[in-house]
Amino acid sequence: MRNLIFAVVCGLVSVSCKDKTEESASPTASASASAPASASVAASASASAKPPEPPFEEVLKTSKPLQIKTQEHVAGPIKVKAETCTLSDGNPVAPQGMGVFRAVRAFGDHMLIVTRTNTIKAYKAEKGATCKLTLDEKVGEAGSIKSDLKFEKLSGDDQGHLVASSGVFGAVRYKKDFTVDYKCTPRPGGYMVVHPSGKYAFGHFVNGAVAKIDFDATSCKSTEVDFINPAKNAGPFKMIDAMAFFGDLLLVGGSAGDTKQVFAFDKAGKEKFHFGSTSKTGASDDAFGWIHAITPCKPGICVLDSNYRRISVWDKEGKKHLTNVPLKDVLGLNYAWIPDMYVAKDATYLLADQVREDGKVYEGLVYRLSGL
Numbered sequence: 001m002r003n004l005i006f007a008v009v010c011g012l013v014s015v016s017c018k019d020k021t022e023e024s025a026s027p028t029a030s031a032s033a034s035a036p037a038s039a040s041v042a043a044s045a046s047a048s049a050k051p052p053e054p055p056f057e058e059v060l061k062t063s064k065p066l067q068i069k070t071q072e073h074v075a076g077p078i079k080v081k082a083e084t085c086t087l088s089d090g091n092p093v094a095p096q097g098m099g100v101f102r103a104v105r106a107f108g109d110h111m112l113i114v115t116r117t118n119t120i121k122a123y124k125a126e127k128g129a130t131c132k133l134t135l136d137e138k139v140g141e142a143g144s145i146k147s148d149l150k151f152e153k154l155s156g157d158d159q160g161h162l163v164a165s166s167g168v169f170g171a172v173r174y175k176k177d178f179t180v181d182y183k184c185t186p187r188p189g190g191y192m193v194v195h196p197s198g199k200y201a202f203g204h205f206v207n208g209a210v211a212k213i214d215f216d217a218t219s220c221k222s223t224e225v226d227f228i229n230p231a232k233n234a235g236p237f238k239m240i241d242a243m244a245f246f247g248d249l250l251l252v253g254g255s256a257g258d259t260k261q262v263f264a265f266d267k268a269g270k271e272k273f274h275f276g277s278t279s280k281t282g283a284s285d286d287a288f289g290w291i292h293a294i295t296p297c298k299p300g301i302c303v304l305d306s307n308y309r310r311i312s313v314w315d316k317e318g319k320k321h322l323t324n325v326p327l328k329d330v331l332g333l334n335y336a337w338i339p340d341m342y343v344a345k346d347a348t349y350l351l352a353d354q355v356r357e358d359g360k361v362y363e364g365l366v367y368r369l370s371g372l
Helices: 002-012 020-024 027-048 056-062 327-331
Strands: 073-075 078-084 101-107 110-115 119-125 132-135 144-146 153-156 162-165 171-174 180-184 191-194 200-204 211-215 220-224 237-246 249-256 259-265 271-275 293-297 300-305 310-314 321-326 341-343 348-355 362-370
Touching (some): 073 321, 078 327, 101 341, 162 191, 200 237, 237 293, 293 341, 300 341, 321 327, 327 348, 327 362
Antiparallel strands (some): 073 078, 101 110, 110 119, 153 162, 162 171, 171 180, 200 211, 237 249, 293 300, 310 321, 341 348, 348 362
């Protein structure tokens, strides 16, 4: 075991390593023994060397796009159908998953999608029976809004402001025409969810302090809150996954005790209700593996759980679990990563990526869902 640990450590550092037993051996014997051993190792390495992997661009040429066959999910009055959207610039691809897409948000008459290249792409949804998203080249640089920040979340208000946040590195508030209003780098800050009034937002980041962020015409400022604050063990959460507004209620999802739950708080920070299984086994239909997004939806409240590959649907008071939408079946994907969803006025948009059959190319997909 000692020799194994020694070999691993020596393999991880770029310095010469010698065992004590080697140091005690005579120089002549050591040199004599090492020469044929080195030749043997070299010959073995040469025989077992694998050809270098072809560049991703070469792999992509022979890679076949995903073939999608969606299914309808029916649970009483809830009927969820999905269709893939055609993107005018094509589905993005990447050599790795869990990051082809990051966030989606409707903003005015645009559908905005954050890609792995730190770019917000602005699409227009074409009218018609099928979902077709066309890049609006009048926005930003040929339809793309670029930043030096790594955007992870999108939020907006009813006053025409878009807030793109990167977590600990701050956020940018944009105007209706997608020009920069100002950069917002409060401390504490985090991922921001903006109240519909546009006057304030809440910011969170994993197990850090939670902030109420107030906006004015030229800047933002934050105040640490105490009714939910994992950094100070205040409130039910050890870690926060996601936030959303449900009218004036703030919905917060994360690790509460040993399970994942969603809590609703009013403006004064008073808990109104909470939901989610408290069983540690995590096997029940009302359990969460992880809370990737929370959003108001037609039946009540929808929670995206990419770990369990499902959308958990609850009534408006969080009292009754209505159904789980199985995304593997509905989306027609075997093992997808689903980072975000957004319920717009006329439909629900959902992002996903999955590896193609070749096992080397991940393809990003945008879906339009009805029934939520």
